[in-house]
Amino acid sequence: MVSKSLPKLPTVNLTLNLSPGTSSWTSTCNNIRQALEEYGCFVAVYDKFTLDFHNKVVDVIQPMFDLPTEVKARNSSDLPYHGYYKPGKPMPLLESLGIEDAAMLDKMQSFTNLLWPTGNDQFCETIHQYAKKVSELEQLVMKMVFETYGVEKYLESHLNSTTYLLRIAKYRVPQEDENNLGAVGHTDKNFITILHENDVNGLEVQTKNGEWLSFESSPQSFVVMAGEPFLAWSNNRIHAPLHRVVMKGDKPRYSFALFSTTKDTIETPKELVDDEHPLQFKPFDYMGLLRFYTEDVSRMAVCTIKDYCGV
Numbered sequence: 001m002v003s004k005s006l007p008k009l010p011t012v013n014l015t016l017n018l019s020p021g022t023s024s025w026t027s028t029c030n031n032i033r034q035a036l037e038e039y040g041c042f043v044a045v046y047d048k049f050t051l052d053f054h055n056k057v058v059d060v061i062q063p064m065f066d067l068p069t070e071v072k073a074r075n076s077s078d079l080p081y082h083g084y085y086k087p088g089k090p091m092p093l094l095e096s097l098g099i100e101d102a103a104m105l106d107k108m109q110s111f112t113n114l115l116w117p118t119g120n121d122q123f124c125e126t127i128h129q130y131a132k133k134v135s136e137l138e139q140l141v142m143k144m145v146f147e148t149y150g151v152e153k154y155l156e157s158h159l160n161s162t163t164y165l166l167r168i169a170k171y172r173v174p175q176e177d178e179n180n181l182g183a184v185g186h187t188d189k190n191f192i193t194i195l196h197e198n199d200v201n202g203l204e205v206q207t208k209n210g211e212w213l214s215f216e217s218s219p220q221s222f223v224v225m226a227g228e229p230f231l232a233w234s235n236n237r238i239h240a241p242l243h244r245v246v247m248k249g250d251k252p253r254y255s256f257a258l259f260s261t262t263k264d265t266i267e268t269p270k271e272l273v274d275d276e277h278p279l280q281f282k283p284f285d286y287m288g289l290l291r292f293y294t295e296d297v298s299r300m301a302v303c304t305i306k307d308y309c310g311v
């Protein structure tokens, strides 16, 4: 067993009816910034998400994993880590599918028809709603982050060039003689990731001093986690944490990861550069970064964005 009971991740309540300009808005922005700088992540408790909806989402995805492998393999992509990932080395417990632009109904319909040529409206509608709600959460967090750094003038163009990939994963229960590591330690290579899971815990995030913190899942809890491009954008203020999945319990774990990234060049706003914080990263684009990581997979396991575009 890799770990037992661990301390928990910081939590930010987004259940308040937050409106910009109020004191609760400003203090929530500060809490988010502090959590991202210190931990690279936080648990957002988000009340736009009901228990009923959570149950529906978890229910509709289970039959997807029961489809024959050759059907799931229709989920292919030219981009690495975007299509079907079948269980195997080095992560035999993990199986996942990726849906590009799941918040767009036509893209969600194409994905659904690929897997169920005679249709599956319930799946399509539920996952589309899921992606919409969680991308709204991502946009709220971005708005708060841009505001707390005083760079809100760049928000609109950032949001306009944002794209989302929804990756839905199943981690099976390990056999007795098998390791319980579901996903090996890594940092994310996209801008920001929002994670949600069924009632089987497993996500662990490493602090800057090497301690592992665990995520306690709940129907309204989402882990908002920074990836390496966000660290570079912030001129090294935001942390991009190492994280992994350790399987606990005796039921499969289902997780949903909404990865956001941007089509445009990623550049540190000049407002985040001064004598105390000299520019640390050259402008770069996500595709180039992705190619850099796939050329050598050992680059996936640690934060290596400095090697790619450090000044």
Ligand SMILES: O=C(O)CCC(=O)C(=O)O
Pocket (backbone or CB within 6 Å): 167, 169, 183, 188, 195, 197, 203, 243, 244, 245, 255, 256, 257
């Ligand atoms: O399943 C999870 O909770 C984590 C998945 C993850 O870290 C990833 O796909 O990058």
Ligand SMILES: [Fe+2]
Pocket (backbone or CB within 6 Å): 186, 187, 188, 193, 243
């Ligand atoms: Fe990850």
